Amino acid sequence: MKLTRVIAAGLIVGLALPSAAAHAQVRRGGGGGNSGQGEAPPPAAAPARPVPPRDAEAQRPQVRPISLNAAVDSIRRSTPGRLLDASGPTGGDRPFYRIRWQADSGQRIDFVVDALSGAIVGRN
Secondary structure: OHHHHHHHHHHHHHHHHHHHHHHHHHHHHHOOOOOOOOOOOOOOOOOOOOOOOOOHHHHOOOOOOOOHHHHHHHHHHHOOEEEEEEEEEEOOOOOEEEEEEEEOOOOEEEEEEEOOOOOEEEEO
16 A cells, blocks of 8 residues: 555656646746746757868869860960960969960960860960
């Protein structure tokens, strides 16, 4: 009989504690006690923000520059002649080749070729 009372007391206390904790939480968050409007919904959790990458360079897709031969071929198609000098690719985010060219007419031309696309972007 004594064991039954202990179990019953444990059940009553076990059921009463969660209810008391919920009541205390509503009173703290409600601010005015019983206002007749019911309980306010709990505040929504803030949406998770994406974590910015530590190294933005590592996240960017890697684009390889074209070869110097491909840059020279691009010039050769537009202006027949021969290669005098070349340097590059240089330029960081937007690499380029500087190519000195002698046209078949004898004119010396300095070209700037985009190393990513192969487009001729400058001519002097």
